[in-house]
Amino acid sequence: MAFGAKKVGHMVSGIGGNGMGQILAAMAAALLFRLFSGPGPASLPEDETCEENDSVNGDDAPPSAGKVFPVTITWRNITCSLSDKHSKSVRFLLKDVSGEAKPGRLLAIMGPSGSGKTTLLNVLASQILASPRLALSGLLEFNGKPSSTKAYKFAYLRQEDLFFSQLTVRETLSLAAELQLSEISSVEERDEYVNNLLFKLGLVSCADSIIGDAKVRGISGGEKKRLSLGCELIASPSVIFADEPTTGLDAFQAEKVMETLRLLAQDGHTVICSIHQPRGSVYGKFDDIVLLTEGTLVYAGPARDQPLEYFSRFGYQCPDHANPAEFLADLISIDYSSADSVYSSKKRIDALVEAFSTQSSAVLYATPLTGKTGPKQGMKFGKKIAAKRKGGWWRQFWLLLKRAWMQASRDGPTNKVRARMSIASAIIFGSVFWRMGRSQTSILDRMGLLQVTAINTAMAALTKTVGVFPKERAIVDRERAKGSYALGPYLLSKLIAEIPVGAAFPLMFGAVLYPMARLHPTFSRFGKFCGIVTVESFAASAMGLTVGSMVPTTEAAMALGPSLMTVFIVFGGYYVTADNTPIIFRWIPRASLIRWAFQGLCINEFTGLKFDCQNSFDVQTGEQALYRYSLGGTCIRDTVIAQSRILLFWYSTTYLLLEKNKPKYLQLKAPASEQIEPKLKLEPLLETDQPSPLKQVEQNQHVESTPVDQTEPFILEGL
């Protein structure tokens, strides 16, 4: 490796540029050499490897391949606060929330908008993005042991479904299976596995439809959600977290998604989802619910009739035929219609929160599991294959190359627009610089045309890349978080898959422009012209990848990319000559892909050209013109190598940024011991004489309701 880096360093130092620029380029090239020469079979990062092995040797050893390893999650005193430096205030997003999720059961976190459902779900999945403003404390246990999510496999179904839009449902699942399951060795085995998944997820009818995007209609929202679930299930997760899985779906699709989650729970998975306000039939599928309002617990325990029975003890009767989920949502929501209603609803909610907090021991931990606790044999996902992540480096590379090629070549609408834009801009430039002659003024015209050619090519490639890469990056981040593949094979496959499609547009541009402007009319010059703009296009795309890796959104990338390119345009060789550039900016022309493309195009065009002369000081030859504008002294090969060096630099930077910008999650801090609720025991509840706080609220509000049983605490099930 040291030898490789040294050799590449020598190679780079011999190809133009000097000093710091050369060192940087050599480092970038050496890094890329290391990257693309391959580190041998990819291995999981240390922590990810632990994910596979953590519990293998202990009592918690997961069962053999494919069986769902039962995981009970218990959380206590979870508090998440958001501090505001300016106002010095602290807002609690979650306050002392405790609960439990068990295998074989579907738990729904319900509550009004902004009540903290997603925050709690993220805490349980250890997916709270780190922020200096956020503080998180509490205890999280897996099968009774303090641990992290690394100790078991989990799936996280996010609100936003992200896929490669040009792939079909079947192709998406096949590739995910091949990338994640190294046991799949034959095509038949893979197809059988995928067919089983498609059948169980109800995706058979759309198996060969493309997923689609805003440009091309593909599968429906519900189908996308179930496909996301399918991709997550390949890893045989013990726990499935789903953030608002029904959002944006019609009632039918929402029910199908929830039914799939229910069946997965029956299969032994621990399923936890956040949901805003489900319809009645969806509510009926929940085994347990957690009701949150403004970050605090109002109820946690068995679902269906038990919460209704619980609240009826305070006089809040769910009307017959009403949707229980709507009733519960109304009960714990603040009514902002008037000052009085705000006051009374707040008071009601405060009392419900207090009542629950005093009784939570009984409700939370006295919840015996019904017959559904154990894994059922209801839903088996095809041949049971344990998810052993990652095949070898080359296997990953070929699979990713296949995917990148399918995505790049099938994206008809984008490719059509790019082709039309290339031809249209060639026609416009060709018309403006129509059939240039050999007069003295044509020298500047030629340079102007070659400069706009260099700018147009770079801008087209850059904007295309920054427009799509941030979204693709989100998919890649998710897949890499699952340990599906390493960055090296991904970036290399992307570069190679885009060569044919990416080269087609500069060729179209050159083929139209060259004869129209009557540039140096030989076939080899035309070939070199197309070659230079093609390499430039790839270098600009690589820069687009770096920009897309630096910022979180497409909009930010669209703002940053062109502004950065403007700097390279200014130092592109036409407006400021390299020799006249102030010393502190000297590195910019050397790093400007526009400058190298422009210089290469000028050398290609002017060398060997003769101009009409009338005065002795006129420029007679192309070489003189190059010399006069400080564009000589090098050859086309050097300019292309300098561009390739820039391309390598941007690719290496992208690699480093993608590695560095991995999402970082907030760790739970254990609360002070006196704040931890004692471990609760399943003891029969004793009668108490304490009046319920709800009773007082009821009395204050003069609500006619069933009197609250003062001596009988809440017993929800089985006690």
Ligand SMILES: Nc1ncnc2c1ncn2[C@@H]1O[C@H](COP(=O)(O)OP(=O)(O)OP(=O)(O)O)[C@@H](O)[C@H]1O
């Ligand atoms: N990282 C964060 N920074 C600032 N505020 C946050 C952060 N995370 C959550 N919040 C705030 O916490 C509150 C609860 O957010 P959360 O997304 O958990 O609510 P939710 O119940 O899932 O709401 P919805 O049903 O509307 O999605 C919101 O007011 C939200 O703005």
